[in-house]
Amino acid sequence: MxxxxxxxxxxxxxxxxxxxxxxxxxxxxxxxxxxxxxxxxxxxxxxxxxxxxxxxxxxxxxxxxxxxxxxxxxxxxxxxxxxxxxxxxxxxxxxxxxxxxxxxxxxxxxxxxxxxxxxxxxxxxxxxxxxxxxxxxxxxxxxxxxxxxxxxxxxxxxxxxVDHRLFRPRDASVLDLPRPIFLSVGRVAVEKNVEAFLALDLPGTKVVVGDGPARADLEARYPEVRFLGTRTGEALAATYASADVFVFPSRTDTFGIVMLEALASGLPVAAYPVPGPRDVIGDGGAGVLDEDLGTACRAALAIPRARARDFSLGYTxxxxxxxxxxxxxxxxxxxxxxx
Known part of the structure; x- marks a missing residue:
């Protein structure tokens, strides 16, 4: 066919x-x-x-x-x-x-x-x-x-x-930053609600991978956040595996493939309890969904990386x-x- x-x-x-x-x-x-x-x-x-x-x-x-x-x-x-x-x-x-x-x-x-x-x-x-x-x-x-x-x-x-061969846990880190490292990956645009992540009071470092029309403004307003621009392939996979929690602030996505890439890399997910995260993460124990995104981020730190990886294996x-x-x-x- x-x-x-x-x-x-x-x-x-x-x-x-x-x-x-x-x-x-x-x-x-x-x-x-x-x-x-x-x-x-x-x-x-x-x-x-x-x-x-x-x-x-x-x-x-x-x-x-x-x-x-x-x-x-x-x-x-x-x-x-x-x-x-x-x-x-x-x-x-x-x-x-x-x-x-x-x-x-x-x-x-x-x-x-x-x-x-x-x-x-x-x-x-x-x-x-x-x-x-x-x-x-x-x-x-x-x-x-x-x-x-x-x-x-x-x-x-x-x-x-998700490609489990590319997105996987790794021993070496490519991010030499204060921990814990909270990572968000995606288009930097108003509909992705990225600022809800950037404005959180969290320990360690916030990192954003991606580009878009809102990046210049957000980068100027949040100088403490590390904006790494677009990364693909091995560079993206290594970045995922170097973080501690994946933060998905969007309220409008129909799915969110980046969540699967993060989970396969051993990252628990923090997100709002909205369509997309509810469907992908649900109550499977690989992430935390909460209307208080900061609470979700801090709670996700306690989730074992192996649990996130195992959960991702259900998606191929x-x-x-x-x-x-x-x-x-x-x-x-x-x-x-x-x-």
């Missing part, structure tokens, strides 16, 4: 959507499938307003459609709701192609954090976008229930995983890929039965 994934999120972006698609493409081969992509690469682009690091492809269905068909896909999956996703959706509807989508981001919350746009308007647009497909894949049961209540149809589960990219391919197989079978 040959699957084309249309996505606006792609390199040089570093985020959960990109990681998920890369892992799917890598794991699918061993499961008898091939994943190819339609991305912003090769198209003219413009910077996303208020977010210059993200480029939006200037592409239409009439231009993207021939490229999709040239790949001869058995199935099309649309990962994002940006220009590439919109163009792919329009082409599939015109061509009578069955397609699925995925819901990675609480887009209405992100928009509301930047502009006075009612969330109901954003959800109405998203509902129209996703309900045109044969299924919308979401990462957790909480998100699935929320979208069901909002009128999204044919919601399917697609969980996430292989299982994630099998779940995705199972969704596609069921959609295709239902389409064939209906025709």
């Amino acid at each position: 040959r699957i084309l994934v249309a996505t606006d999120a792609w390199h040089p972006q570093v985020n959960g959507v990109v990681r998920s698609i890369e892992a799917l493409r890598r794991e699918a081969e061993g499961l008898g499938a091939e994943v190819v992509t339609a991305t912003p690469e090769g198209w003219p682009s413009m910077a996303l307003p208020t977010y210059p690091d993200i480029r939006l492809a200037l592409v239409t269905a009439s231009r993207l459609g021939p490229r999709i068909e040239a790949e001869r896909p058995d199935h099309v999956h649309i990962a994002t709701e940006g220009p590439v996703g919109l163009a792919a959706r329009r082409h599939c509807l015109r061509a009578g192609r069955i397609f699925t989508t995925s819901y990675h981001t609480h887009f209405p919350d992100y928009v509301a954090a930047r502009a006075p746009v009612p969330r109901a308007w954003s959800y109405a647009w998203l509902r129209r976008f996703h309900n045109a497909g044969r299924g919308v894949m979401v990462s957790t049961a909480t998100v699935a229930d929320d979208l069901h209540r909002r009128g999204f149809s044919r919601v399917m589960r697609w969980s996430r995983g 990219w292989s299982a994630s890929a099998r779940q995705f391919l199972g969704n596609v197989t069921r959609v295709r079978a239902a389409g064939a039965a209906a025709s």
